[in-house]
Amino acid sequence: MGKQANEYSYPWLEEGEVPPLPLDRDRIHIISQGVADPVFDYDIVPLTYTESRWMAFVVEADEANLKAVIPDPVELHDPILEFWYVIHRNTMLGPYMEFGVTASSTVKGSDGQVWKGGYYPYMYLSNDSPIFAGREPFGFPKKAAYIAAFEHGTNDNYFNMTMERRGYVFHSANGRYSDKPTPHKPTFYGKTDWGRLNYRITTHPSVSNSIHQVTYLGSELPPQFGTGHRFQLDPSSVRTATGEDVRAWYLAGTPFDFMGGSLGNVTCHGLISFTFNLIIPPASIVWEKTVERAESDFGDLLYSTPYKYTMRHRFMTPYYPGA
Amino acid sequence: MPSHLNVDTKYWTLTDEIPNPPVERDIKTWIIGNPSDPLWDIDVLPLTYTNSRWSAFVVDVPGDARQRLCPNPPLTIWDGEDAELVEYWYVNHLNTMLGPYLEFGVTISATHTDSKGNTWKAGYYPYMYLTSDSAVDAGRVLGFPKKMAYIRVTEHGGEKGDDYFGYSMTRNGYLLTAQQGKYDDAPVKPPYFYGKTDWGKFNMKVITRPDVASSEWQLTYLPSKLPPAFNVEGHRFQIKNELTRTASGDAIDWFAQATPFDNMGAEVKVNEVKGLISFTFDLIIPPAEVVWSETYERPASYRGYATPYQYGLRQQFPIHQGA
Numbered sequence: 263m264g265k266q267a268n269e270y271s272y273p274w275l276e277e278g279e280v281p282p283l284p285l286d287r288d289r290i291h292i293i294s295q296g297v298a299d300p301v302f303d304y305d306i307v308p309l310t311y312t313e314s315r316w317m318a319f320v321v322e323a324d325e326a327n328l329k330a331v332i333p334d335p336v337e338l339h340d341p342i343l344e345f346w347y348v349i350h351r352n353t354m355l356g357p358y359m360e361f362g363v364t365a366s367s368t369v370k371g372s373d374g375q376v377w378k379g380g381y382y383p384y385m386y387l388s389n390d391s392p393i394f395a396g397r398e399p400f401g402f403p404k405k406a407a408y409i410a411a412f413e414h415g416t417n418d419n420y421f422n423m424t425m426e427r428r429g430y431v432f433h434s435a436n437g438r439y440s441d442k443p444t445p446h447k448p449t450f451y452g453k454t455d456w457g458r459l460n461y462r463i464t465t466h467p468s469v470s471n472s473i474h475q476v477t478y479l480g481s482e483l484p485p486q487f488g489t490g491h492r493f494q495l496d497p498s499s500v501r502t503a504t505g506e507d508v509r510a511w512y513l514a515g516t517p518f519d520f521m522g523g524s525l526g527n528v529t530c531h532g533l534i535s536f537t538f539n540l541i542i543p544p545a546s547i548v549w550e551k552t553v554e555r556a557e558s559d560f561g562d563l564l565y566s567t568p569y570k571y572t573m574r575h576r577f578m579t580p581y582y583p584g585a
Numbered sequence: 586m587p588s589h590l591n592v593d594t595k596y597w598t599l600t601d602e603i604p605n606p607p608v609e610r611d612i613k614t615w616i617i618g619n620p621s622d623p624l625w626d627i628d629v630l631p632l633t634y635t636n637s638r639w640s641a642f643v644v645d646v647p648g649d650a651r652q653r654l655c656p657n658p659p660l661t662i663w664d665g666e667d668a669e670l671v672e673y674w675y676v677n678h679l680n681t682m683l684g685p686y687l688e689f690g691v692t693i694s695a696t697h698t699d700s701k702g703n704t705w706k707a708g709y710y711p712y713m714y715l716t717s718d719s720a721v722d723a724g725r726v727l728g729f730p731k732k733m734a735y736i737r738v739t740e741h742g743g744e745k746g747d748d749y750f751g752y753s754m755t756r757n758g759y760l761l762t763a764q765q766g767k768y769d770d771a772p773v774k775p776p777y778f779y780g781k782t783d784w785g786k787f788n789m790k791v792i793t794r795p796d797v798a799s800s801e802w803q804l805t806y807l808p809s810k811l812p813p814a815f816n817v818e819g820h821r822f823q824i825k826n827e828l829t830r831t832a833s834g835d836a837i838d839w840f841a842q843a844t845p846f847d848n849m850g851a852e853v854k855v856n857e858v859k860g861l862i863s864f865t866f867d868l869i870i871p872p873a874e875v876v877w878s879e880t881y882e883r884p885a886s887y888r889g890y891a892t893p894y895q896y897g898l899r900q901q902f903p904i905h906q907g908a
Contacts, residue, residue: 298852510588537743563614
């Protein structure tokens with residue numbers, strides 16, 4: 263025993279394959295912590311995606327249930343949701359799997375302007391860097407989950423998707439494309455005046471205040487990238503299925519993820535899949551509010567009993583899959 | 586006919602173990618996104634741990650390498666007794682308010698003195714890795730530099746049943762570090778901050794605006810003594826001394842390397858592996874204090890490092906299926 267080795271070389275740095283080390287840069291080039299080696303770094307900017315495969319179930323939920331999960335000042339526009347899986351093959355954050363729910367919504371901004379966009383009450387991803395690159399600057403509600411999404415068989419006619427977290431499967435669906443049109447589409451589809459809305463909360467390390475912001479991502483490309491929608495869809499890649507074509511569907515809430523229980527008895531109207539390129543530009547803040555906490559408010563935050571562990575504190579030890 | 590099942594019940598509400606979602610509560614109790622289903626919630630607080638198993642390799646690291654990892658301003662490396670000793674630690678967290686997870690970190694003794702001459706002494710974390718999304722995010726709110734990684738921790742075999750140990754950490758297909766060996770229970774000198782209640786913990790939090798126009802750096806400080814409300818005297822780490830094991834440097838096989846995604850293996854220069862100290866403990870993590878902050882502005886022309894739609898070495902690795 264006692265055999266020891268430390269390999270200090272950086273061949274990829276010497277060959278210019280990666281950016282200069284954070285430790286050797288001006289601080290304006292560090293956009294996240296840790297400052298010695300951030301979880302996402304400035305080589306993700308601008309954030310572009312190529313040949314991602316989007317597979318969106320068109321889902322209708324009870325309007326009251328939806329309103330109950332959408333926080334003020336965001337207002338629900340209609341109850342047709344997108345329930346989407348994505349295989350991201352080439353991105354500035356590396357490849358990853360993703361899931362989200364998008365609800366057509368509006369927000370009256372601090373200046374009185376009404377912003378229209380798809381609001382995300384739920385998102386799941388398979389990799390840490392895009393989770394925190396989404397959560398921290400923008401407010402995307404990303405969590406980590408096991409996500410599988412495939413198209414296979416003759417002409418890729420069959421599809422299947424499954425998502426699991428902490429031992430619970432909370433969504434799964436499979437079926438066969440018929441290429442018949444879905445009876446509904448989300449309101450925001452293809453519209454350049456509808457962007458994306460997120461609710462960002464940044465809490466001070468002392469927990470003495472939290473800054474609440476609604477952030478807005480426009481749909482039109484920033485000027486430096488040309489013109490048009492920042493989703494560049496390949497029309498030849500579109501496949502569709504109706505609700506009848508979705509052979510099996512399972513949705514459930516769990517103690518760790520409320521989505522299924524909160525949305526209730528939804529109707530799946532079908533599936534729209536397509537391949538696309540994407541740019542995610544910086545976001546703007548359209549509404550902001552700071553919530554201060556007095557000493558007397560801290561009692562409401564201390565929900566647990568020290569050293570007593572409940573059902574939400576017990577699950578299998580997670581092993582990050584990125585081995 | 587297809588089979589579609591929506592489990593629209595919330596069976597976990599049969600007991601009162603789980604708080605209602607933030608959208609159903611006073612806004613002062615919302616800590617992080619998303620309001621309908623946050624990544625972690627107030628049932629995490631107070632944040633306590635029971636019977637966690639800490640395994641700390643003590644390594645001799647030269648002063649220039651330590652100072653490079655401690656951003657100055659505002660930090661200066663400790664130049665007193667045992668300044669060269671750095672903690673390189675794994676933890677198996679069995680029972681916590683964030684659930685079970687595995688963790689890794691590096692701790693360097695450092696100080697910060699403000700303009701009024703007040704000095705804080707603490708262990709500073711340049712690197713941390715965990716296996717759980719909630720624990721990563723809850724830590725990042727306080728400024729911990731957490732990423733996710735695949736971590737292994739094993740103690741087993743021999744006369745005492747836990748004489749042999751093996752540790753490793755992998756991310757995006759690369760082994761970052763690995764250790765193995767056998768406890769010989771030889772004395773190992775710990776880093777200077779061990780057991781001292783006037784030494785806390787430092788972290789550097791980075792908050793970037795959604796439009797990336799600026800980033801605020803906050804040096805956060807966690808004291809070792811608990812606030813009076815916790816009604817616990819002494820150190821917030823409560824060590825169970827009877828379960829401590831040690832190994833000398835000669836009893837340890839050691840490997841570390843940098844990867845294109847993680848620079849730790851090249852930046853933590855190891856003059857000598859001095860030994861290993863393993864112990865079992867209970868812990869409370871209170872809110873943190875911000876003792877220094879500075880904001881770095883970016884010009885409107887800021888473009889980051891990447892070229893749109895061109896993917897480099899850091900953007901290509903095996904796709905994750907998720908935790």
